[in-house]
Amino acid sequence: MTGSPITGLGSARLGPAERAQALDRMASEEFDVVVVGGGIVGAGAALDAATRGLSVALVEARDFASGTSSRSSKLIHGGLRYLEQYNFDLVREALTERSLLLQRIAPHLVRPVPFLLPTTHHVWERGYLGAGVALYDALAFQMGSTRGVPHHRHLTRRRALRLAPALRKSSFTGAIQYWDAQVDDARYVMTVIRTAAEYGAQVAARTQCIGFLREGERVTGVRILDLESGHKSEVRARQVVNATGVWTDDIQELVGGRGQIHVSASKGVHLVVPKDRIHSSTGIILRTEKSVLFVIPWGRHWIIGTTDTAWNLDKAHPAASKADIDYVLSKVNEVLVTPLTPDDVEGVYAGLRPLLTGETDETSKLSREHVVAHPVPGLVLVAGGKYTTYRVMAKDAIDAVVHGLDRRVAESCTDRIALVGGEGFPAMWNSRQRLAARSGLHVARIEHLLHRYGTLVDDLLELIAERPDLGKPLTGADDYLRAEVVYAATHEGARHLNDVLARRTRISIEAWDRGIGVAQEAAELLAPILGWSKQQVDREVEYYRKRVEAERDSQTQEGDQEADARRRGAPEIVPTY
Incomplete structure (x- = not known):
C-alpha cells in the first residue's frame, strides 16, 4: 500500500x-x-x-x-460464559465489537467460526443452554451484528455426529451449534x-x-x-x-x-494438534468444572485450550508445565472417540490474562471488565x-x-476506520482467481495471502514479481512463502528471527520441530534487510534453537516452578532491563 x-x-x-x-x-x-x-x-x-x-x-x-496479545485463544467472541454471571453489558459490548470487526474494521483478518456445544442431559440442560445461546444471539441482533454470523441451531446427537464424528457417542445426548469469530491475534x-x-x-x-x-x-x-x-x-x-x-x-x-x-495474571495454556487428529468440520466447546475448553479450527491444525490458573513467575515467558498439558488432554479426551496423546501435540503456548484484582483468590472469577x-x-x-x-x-x-x-x-x-488491507477486501477476494492467474501462484496461495494481508497482498505479489524465488514456500514450513519472511522485516516491524517465526507467522507452534528446521533459511532472508553479518545470522539461529529447547524442556516439568526455571534457561536475543 x-x-x-x-x-x-x-x-x-x-x-x-x-x-x-x-x-x-x-x-x-x-x-x-x-x-x-x-x-x-x-x-x-x-x-x-x-x-x-x-x-x-x-x-x-x-x-x-x-x-x-499473541498468546490468546485467537477468538473474537461475546463471552458466552459471562451470561451465566449475568454480565449482560459485557457480552453486549463484546458482540457489538465482534460485528464491527467482521463487517467493517477487519474483514480480511476476522472470520466467522462455528462451534458445537454438546449437551449431556436430555431436557433441562438443553433448555438451559439453549436459552443462553438464544440470549447470545438476541443480544447480537440488538446490536445489528447478525450479518455474516448465522443463528444458533439445536441438533440431535445423530446430526451432531455428522458434523463431528470425532465425538464419542456416549459422551453427549445432543448439541447446540452457534457461531463466533476468530483472528490471528499477533x-x-x-x-x-x-x-x-x-x-x-x-x-x-x-x-x-x-x-x-x-x-x-x-x-x-x-x-x-x-x-x-x-x-x-x-x-x-x-x-x-x-x-x-x-x-x-x-x-x-x-x-x-x-x-x-492492581492487575493479577492468569495463565492460559493452549495445545496445537494436526487437523487429522480430530475428525470434525466444526469447532467444539466443552464445559469444565472451572471454565470452558475450546477446540478451535486453525488452518491445518486445531487449537485446544485453555487453562485458568494464577501465575506469579516470569511474565515475559509464562511456561506450560506437563501438568497443564495433561489437564487439557484429559478434558478433551473425555469426549473423543480416539484420545489424543502427548505425541499428537505439535505446539504449545501459554499466555497471561491481565485481570483486575478482586476479592477472590480464584483467577477464573476475577473481572474481565x-x-x-x-x-x-x-x-x-x-x-x-x-x-x-x-x-x-x-x-x-x-x-x-x-x-x-x-x-x-x-x-x-x-x-x-478500516485497518490497512481491509478497505475493498470483498472485491479483491472476489478477484482471487484473476490474481492467481496474473501472479502464477495457486489460488489456494492467494487465499492464504488475502486472509493475512487483505488488499496489501499487492505488496507481496510485487516482491515475488521482482524476485521469483520469494514465491516459493519455505522448506519445512510450506504453508508460508519466502516473501512473507522478507515482508515481515520490510513492512511489519520484525527485528529478529523469533519475531518472524513466532508472531509474523505461526511456524513456532504449527511445525513439529517448532521451526528449527526453517530457522536458517528465514534468517538468511532477513539478513540483507536488517543488516546482519554471517555471525549475527548464526547468533539468531542459535538463540532461536535454545528458545525452542527451553520451551520443550519446561513442558516436561510437573509444576510451574520447575517449568519456569527451565524456560528461563534460554537467553534473550535482546535483553530488557
Missing part, C-alpha cells in the same frame, strides 16, 4: 528506516500522547489518538504483541499498529520505557532505552498512557508506587478487559487523555 488516507501524513510501512526515523522524532518533538505498550490495547490507543488528530508515539520493550495487533502509523503515529519496538519525566507531580513524558543500540533518550508528551497489561504494576512503580489499581484511571497528573492507566473489546478500552483511555489535554478534540472514530 502506498501513501496514506491523508496525503503525506504517514506510512503503513514499518521497516528499519521507519523505526530509525520514529526514534529521531521521538527525541526531538513533544507529542500529545505517548503510549507505553505494544499489545492490542496500546495499539488500539495509538490508532484512536492518531485518528482524532493527536500526535502520538508508541514504545514497546519487546516485539509488538509479544506478551498476552497479526491483528501488528496491523492495528501499521494503521496507526499510516495516520501519523511514531512507533518503535525493542524500545523500553525505563522511567518518567516529571515536572513537580505531573508526568511530562518518558525516558526510553533503544535496546538495539543502547541509546537512551527522552520523549516529551502532554499525556502518557500505561497500556502494559500484566506489566501494569511494574510500570506504575516507575512513577513511585503501584497505585490503586476494564478500568481507566488517572493515578497521577499526566498519566492515564488502562487495564483489564479482553481482546475482543480492545477498541472500547482504547477509546476510553484516549477520552481520559483528551480530558487531561483540556482542549477540544474530535470524538473517537475507530468504529468507522
Whole structure:
C-alpha cells in the first residue's frame, strides 16, 4: 500500500528506516500522547489518538504483541460464559465489537467460526443452554451484528455426529451449534499498529520505557532505552498512557508506587494438534468444572485450550508445565472417540490474562471488565478487559487523555476506520482467481495471502514479481512463502528471527520441530534487510534453537516452578532491563 488516507501524513510501512526515523522524532518533538505498550490495547490507543488528530508515539520493550496479545485463544467472541454471571453489558459490548470487526474494521483478518456445544442431559440442560445461546444471539441482533454470523441451531446427537464424528457417542445426548469469530491475534495487533502509523503515529519496538519525566507531580513524558543500540533518550508528551497489561504494576512503580489499581495474571495454556487428529468440520466447546475448553479450527491444525490458573513467575515467558498439558488432554479426551496423546501435540503456548484484582483468590472469577484511571497528573492507566473489546478500552483511555489535554478534540472514530488491507477486501477476494492467474501462484496461495494481508497482498505479489524465488514456500514450513519472511522485516516491524517465526507467522507452534528446521533459511532472508553479518545470522539461529529447547524442556516439568526455571534457561536475543 502506498501513501496514506491523508496525503503525506504517514506510512503503513514499518521497516528499519521507519523505526530509525520514529526514534529521531521521538527525541526531538513533544507529542500529545505517548503510549507505553505494544499489545492490542496500546495499539488500539495509538490508532484512536492518531485518528482524532493527536500526535502520538508508541514504545514497546519487546516485539509488538509479544506478551498476552499473541498468546490468546485467537477468538473474537461475546463471552458466552459471562451470561451465566449475568454480565449482560459485557457480552453486549463484546458482540457489538465482534460485528464491527467482521463487517467493517477487519474483514480480511476476522472470520466467522462455528462451534458445537454438546449437551449431556436430555431436557433441562438443553433448555438451559439453549436459552443462553438464544440470549447470545438476541443480544447480537440488538446490536445489528447478525450479518455474516448465522443463528444458533439445536441438533440431535445423530446430526451432531455428522458434523463431528470425532465425538464419542456416549459422551453427549445432543448439541447446540452457534457461531463466533476468530483472528490471528499477533497479526491483528501488528496491523492495528501499521494503521496507526499510516495516520501519523511514531512507533518503535525493542524500545523500553525505563522511567518518567516529571515536572513537580505531573508526568511530562518518558525516558526510553533503544535496546538495539543502547541509546537512551527522552520523549516529551502532554499525556502518557500505561497500556502494559500484566506489566501494569511494574510500570506504575516507575512513577513511585503501584497505585490503586492492581492487575493479577492468569495463565492460559493452549495445545496445537494436526487437523487429522480430530475428525470434525466444526469447532467444539466443552464445559469444565472451572471454565470452558475450546477446540478451535486453525488452518491445518486445531487449537485446544485453555487453562485458568494464577501465575506469579516470569511474565515475559509464562511456561506450560506437563501438568497443564495433561489437564487439557484429559478434558478433551473425555469426549473423543480416539484420545489424543502427548505425541499428537505439535505446539504449545501459554499466555497471561491481565485481570483486575478482586476479592477472590480464584483467577477464573476475577473481572474481565476494564478500568481507566488517572493515578497521577499526566498519566492515564488502562487495564483489564479482553481482546475482543480492545477498541472500547482504547477509546476510553484516549477520552481520559483528551480530558487531561483540556482542549477540544474530535470524538473517537475507530468504529468507522478500516485497518490497512481491509478497505475493498470483498472485491479483491472476489478477484482471487484473476490474481492467481496474473501472479502464477495457486489460488489456494492467494487465499492464504488475502486472509493475512487483505488488499496489501499487492505488496507481496510485487516482491515475488521482482524476485521469483520469494514465491516459493519455505522448506519445512510450506504453508508460508519466502516473501512473507522478507515482508515481515520490510513492512511489519520484525527485528529478529523469533519475531518472524513466532508472531509474523505461526511456524513456532504449527511445525513439529517448532521451526528449527526453517530457522536458517528465514534468517538468511532477513539478513540483507536488517543488516546482519554471517555471525549475527548464526547468533539468531542459535538463540532461536535454545528458545525452542527451553520451551520443550519446561513442558516436561510437573509444576510451574520447575517449568519456569527451565524456560528461563534460554537467553534473550535482546535483553530488557
